[in-house]
Amino acid sequence: MQHQIKTAARRFGVTPIIALGYGLYYVSDTWNSRFETQGYGALCAAILGVLAVFLAVRALRQGMTAVAIAEWVAVRPKVLRDHRWAIAMTLSLAAYVWAQQAVGFLPATGAMFLWLLFFLKAGSVPKVVALAAMLTALAWVILLKLLNVPLPSGPFGS
Amino acid sequence: MISVFSDVLPILLTGLPLIAVGVAVGVVAGALPGFGASNTLIVLFPLTLHMEVNSALILMTALFVGVRFGGAMPAILINVPGTASGAVTALEGFPMSKLGLAGTALGVALIASAIGSFASGAIAIVAAPVIARVALEFGAPEIFALAIFSIVMVGQIAGEDRIKGWFAGAAGLLIGSVGVDPMWGTERGTFGFIELFDGIPVIAALVGLFAMAEVLEMAQSIRAKTRHAARVVKETIAERARGILDGARYGLHKPVDLARSTAIGSFVGALPGAGANIASFLSYQQAVTFSPTAEDQAKFGKGNPRGIIASESADNACASGALVPMMSLGIPGSASTAVLLLVMTAHGLNVGPRLFAEHTVTAYAMLGAIPIAAILLLVIGFGASFVAARLAQIPAPIIAAAIAVFALAGAYAARYLMFDVFLAIAFGVLGYIMRREGYPPQAMLIGIILAPVVEANFFIGLRQGFGSPEIFVTRPIAIGIWIVMIASVVYIAHKKKRATSRRAEDER
Numbered sequence: 001m002q003h004q005i006k007t008a009a010r011r012f013g014v015t016p017i018i019a020l021g022y023g024l025y026y027v028s029d030t031w032n033s034r035f036e037t038q039g040y041g042a043l044c045a046a047i048l049g050v051l052a053v054f055l056a057v058r059a060l061r062q063g064m065t066a067v068a069i070a071e072w073v074a075v076r077p078k079v080l081r082d083h084r085w086a087i088a089m090t091l092s093l094a095a096y097v098w099a100q101q102a103v104g105f106l107p108a109t110g111a112m113f114l115w116l117l118f119f120l121k122a123g124s125v126p127k128v129v130a131l132a133a134m135l136t137a138l139a140w141v142i143l144l145k146l147l148n149v150p151l152p153s154g155p156f157g158s
Numbered sequence: 159m160i161s162v163f164s165d166v167l168p169i170l171l172t173g174l175p176l177i178a179v180g181v182a183v184g185v186v187a188g189a190l191p192g193f194g195a196s197n198t199l200i201v202l203f204p205l206t207l208h209m210e211v212n213s214a215l216i217l218m219t220a221l222f223v224g225v226r227f228g229g230a231m232p233a234i235l236i237n238v239p240g241t242a243s244g245a246v247t248a249l250e251g252f253p254m255s256k257l258g259l260a261g262t263a264l265g266v267a268l269i270a271s272a273i274g275s276f277a278s279g280a281i282a283i284v285a286a287p288v289i290a291r292v293a294l295e296f297g298a299p300e301i302f303a304l305a306i307f308s309i310v311m312v313g314q315i316a317g318e319d320r321i322k323g324w325f326a327g328a329a330g331l332l333i334g335s336v337g338v339d340p341m342w343g344t345e346r347g348t349f350g351f352i353e354l355f356d357g358i359p360v361i362a363a364l365v366g367l368f369a370m371a372e373v374l375e376m377a378q379s380i381r382a383k384t385r386h387a388a389r390v391v392k393e394t395i396a397e398r399a400r401g402i403l404d405g406a407r408y409g410l411h412k413p414v415d416l417a418r419s420t421a422i423g424s425f426v427g428a429l430p431g432a433g434a435n436i437a438s439f440l441s442y443q444q445a446v447t448f449s450p451t452a453e454d455q456a457k458f459g460k461g462n463p464r465g466i467i468a469s470e471s472a473d474n475a476c477a478s479g480a481l482v483p484m485m486s487l488g489i490p491g492s493a494s495t496a497v498l499l500l501v502m503t504a505h506g507l508n509v510g511p512r513l514f515a516e517h518t519v520t521a522y523a524m525l526g527a528i529p530i531a532a533i534l535l536l537v538i539g540f541g542a543s544f545v546a547a548r549l550a551q552i553p554a555p556i557i558a559a560a561i562a563v564f565a566l567a568g569a570y571a572a573r574y575l576m577f578d579v580f581l582a583i584a585f586g587v588l589g590y591i592m593r594r595e596g597y598p599p600q601a602m603l604i605g606i607i608l609a610p611v612v613e614a615n616f617f618i619g620l621r622q623g624f625g626s627p628e629i630f631v632t633r634p635i636a637i638g639i640w641i642v643m644i645a646s647v648v649y650i651a652h653k654k655k656r657a658t659s660r661r662a663e664d665e666r
Contacts, residue, residue, distance in 0.1 A: 013595030015322075018588065019329040026332060026347035036341035040613045044332035051325040058321070085381035086374040090587055093370070093562060097579045113559055120380050120555030131556060139563055147208055149571045 012059045016052045023048050092116065105144070105151035110136040162518055169523045170530060173216045177527055180220025181534050185542045187221075188228020189549040190557055195225045195434075195477075196493035200369050201564045203361065203501065204571035211505040212520055216527040218501050219481075222494065223531040226434070226474045227271040227539050231546035234263045234466075246438040247473075250458070250465035257461050261401015264543045266463045267470045268402065269409035271539070272532045273416050274471030278424040278478035279528025282485075285428075286514070286525060290486035293511035298618035299630045303639040305608045305615070308489045309601065310643055311429065314650055315436065316598035326597045330605020333358055335613050353577040360500055361572035363606050366585020367592075367599040368493060369565035374590040376558040395544060402543055408463055415467045418444060423472035427479020429491065434476040441472030478528050485513055485521060489608065493600050496607055504572070 023045035030038035080087065092115060099108040113132035122128050143149045170177075187198035198221065206214035233244035234251030247267060254263040296304070309331065313323030336347045337357035348354040409416070419441040426437035445468035449455035458465055480495045488510030490496040502509045507517050514521050542549075569582035589599045623629030630636055 013591075013597070015329075015588075015592050015595050015597045016325060018591070019325070019332075022329075022347070023332055025349075026336075030344070030346050033344055034342055036617055037339045037344040037346060040335055040339075040616060041332060041346055043616075044328055044335070047328045048325065048332065051321055051328060054321050055325065083378060086378040086590055089374050089377035090583060093373075093566070093583050093586070094580070096562075097566065097576060097583065101576060109563055112563060116559040116562065117555055120377060120558055122553055122555035122559075135556070135560060135563070138560075139567070142564075143204070143567050147204060147571070149204060149567060150574055151567065151570065152576070 012055050016048075016055060019048055020045075020052055088119070092119065100152045104153050106136065106140060109139050162522055165519045166522045166526050169212050169519065170216070170526050173213060173523075173527065174530070176213055176217045177220040177531050178534050178538065180217045180222075181224035181531050181538050182542070184221040184224020184226075185228040185231075185535070185538055186549060188225035189231045189542070189546050190228075190552060195222070195229070196497055197369050197372060197561060197565070198225050199494055199497040199501075200365055200568060201561060203497065204568045206501050207504060207571055211507070212523050214501060214505060215498075215520065215524040218498055219524050219527040220531040220534075222477055222498065223275050223474070223528060223535060224538070226275070226477050227268060227470070227535055228542070230267040230271065230466075230470055230473075231264065231543065232549070234267060235260055235546055236551070244473075245435070246442050246469040247466055249442070250462050250469075253459070253461035254463065254466075259401060259461065261398040261543070262405040262408065263401075263461075263463065263466055264398075264546070265402035265405020265407075266409045266466045267405075268536065268539045268543065269406040270416060270419070270467040270470035271474045272535045273409070274420050274423055274474035275478060275532035275535065276529045277417075277420045278427070278475035279525065279532060281424050282478050282482050282528065283522070283525045286482045286486045286521075289482060290511045290514045293487050294515075296511065296635065297633070298615040298622060299633050299636045300639065302612060302615040302619055302630060303636045303643075304487060304489055305612045307639055307643040308483075308491060309605050309608060309612075311646060312491065312604045313598070313601040314647060316600040317596055319596055320647075320651065322595075322597045323601045326592065326599065326601035327605040330602035330607075331609045331612060332605075333363070333602070334360075334606035334609020340610070340614055341617060351577070353575055357610070358606060359569075359573060359575075359578045359581065360607055361504075362569045362578040362581040363585050364493075364497065364500065364603060365565045365569040366582040366587075367589040367603055369561050369568075370582055370586025371589030371593060371599065373558050373562045373565075374586055375593065376554055376561075380554055380558070398544060402540060405463065409467055412464065412467055415445060415464055416471050418448070419468045419471035420475040423475025424479035426472070427476035427491075428482045434473045434492075437472040437476035437479075438469040441468040444468065474532075481525065481528075485509065485525070486511065488513075488611065490604060493603055496603055499607065 023041075026041045027038070027045050030041055032038075092112070096108055096112040099111065102108075110132060113135045114128065117123075117128040117131055122131060143151060183202070184198065187201075188195065199218065202218075202221065206218060209217070229244035230247045230251065233248035234255055237248050237252040237255075251263045251267065254260065309327040310324065313325075313327040314320045315323070317323045317326075332347075334357070337355050338345050345355055353359075422441045422444060423434075423437045426440060427434070442465055445464050446455060446458050449458070449464065454462065454464070477494070480491050481498070484490045484495040484499055488499070490499045499509055507513065507520065566579050566582060569578050570576065572578060592599050592602070619629050620627065631640065
């Protein structure tokens with residue numbers, strides 16, 4: 001059964017669910033509008049639907065029975081746990097972007113480098129601090145001084 | 159033509175330092191495992207936004223050339239390919255290193271890369287304007303067919319499963335049409351975000367699907383401890399220098415191998431979807447087949463420098479070959495050429511058949527930078543060969559942290575909107591999931607980039623046909639494109655099936 005679940009997951013996956021969900025939203029959003037507004041999106045969504053049916057039929061042939069689908073859904077929390085480091089990274093990135101708006105680019109970037117290097121186990125504390133300082137200085141030189149990108153300045157003015 | 163040459167030459171001469179910087183940065187970035195050609199271009203994208211158009215394009219083109227050789231160095235020295243096509247180089251390069259011939263292998267790779275880039279750059283200079291002139295005759299149905307052809311081919315080749323590839327491409331076509339429709343200006347699929355009314359910011363999608371997804375992948379593998387330390391083969395500086403020169407001499411004495419691999423690379427590069435790894439594998443297979451003696455053939459896999467010539471010259475030629483359809487038709491066949499296309503459009507260039515007519519000097523300056531970059535690669539690559547092993551051993555956490563911050567800054571720099579940065583992270587999550595499930599993000603990216611072209615030409619074609627879709631399948635050139643597309647799909651599927659059954663037989 002475990003093999004069946006793995007096969008089903010590999011054969012279909014979460015990607016088509018996300019894409020089809022968005023396709024449905026897109027089509028419903030443009031429903032009843034002019035052909036030039038909705039026609040193209042509806043065509044793409046229809047192609048996505050047909051390809052998803054292909055994928056689903058193939059998965060069914062590979063043994064994706066109703067029980068296997070239920071088990072596949074049931075193991076999602078475990079899968080989330082298995083990918084916890086990627087999830088933590090995503091949350092760190094989102095927090096970094098938010099922090100930039102709150103405290104400015106440079107302090108947020110310094111803190112981000114420090115956190116990432118700790119999180120990714122780049123070495124001892126002094127090494128991590130030195131590396132973070134070096135990378136922050138590099139970001140400051142390239143993005144703020146050389147390129148003059150108007151990144152958020154925040155209350156600390158950088 | 160002479161007046162164009164006299165306009166382009168000063169641009170290239172004044173741009174020499176930029177070309178050198180581009181090659182050097184490309185070589186270094188290519189040597190970093192996990193960085194890859196497209197990630198390098200993405201991270202450096204914001205650099206070009208503030209530059210003058212010619213400077214930006216020759217810098218990016220030089221980078222495009224340098225990164226190919228950069229990927230070969232860690233493949234040869236520590237068996238860790240910096241790029242996908244470097245895996246083929248590793249098949250022969252690393253055994254040579256173990257035999258104490260690392261310098262020779264690097265020399266062979268260097269000369270093959272430089273000659274491959276130089277020759278295919280020259281081919282591109284001749285071929286791209288000719289194709290563009292032919293493409294000027296194309297109408298909406300032909301352009302529509304070409305764009306679909308490109309997405310179908312990328313979908314078919316980019317991943318292991320063609321249905322998933324096509325699914326990713328179709329999803330890209332849908333996502334790429336978000337925003338106001340081109341005919342009536344009604345907004346679609348934006349979730350009400352005003353920032354999406356102008357369409358999906360392609361830079362954010364690109365940064366997310368590639369750079370952010372790579373960062374998430376790195377975080378997962380570093381913390382889950384699935385990365386392994388590489389073993390380094392040591393050589394003194396004098397031995398390395400002697401070896402590189404010997405290798406370069408060896409490469410120069412194999413003109414037939416160089417010509418064959420360059421031709422294969424240039425041809426494969428011009429095909430949408432068929433990236434450098436396919437060119438390298440195909441060229442390597444041909445090198446084995448055309449091996450002059452049984453003895454020489456038996457050496458493949460154990461350190462045959464002919465294998466490195468085949469892989470490296472095809473890899474570099476493929477990169478320049480891929481510029482031909484991108485510049486002449488406006489259709490990128492890979493993630494790296496997609497980034498170059500975005501750099502060009504960010505500078506207001508109309509990429510496609512009219513490029514050579516409207517921006518003649520800029521287009522030729524960009525292509526002219528390739529042979530110059532190839533010559534500079536000989537010098538810069540020679541120097542980089544001495545520090546390559548150290549570059550390849552820069553710890554993954556530092557690379558991941560640097561990509562994260564610089565790539566996100568790139569997403570911001572395109573429109574100066576924090577919204578784009580959050581969008582890049584969302585695309586990163588999507589890219590991470592897609593990679594894990596075997597849906598190729600390249601296909602989605604090409605779909606997103608080509609969606610406006612597909613949609614506009616779809617409706618223009620329908621109007622030309624007075625509402626009937628027949629026009630898409632009745633004009634001779636369009637019919638030709640559809641036939642080539644179907645034939646390619648069937649041929650590739652047949653080849654894949656044969657390879658799978660042969661593998662199954664071997665296993666039995």
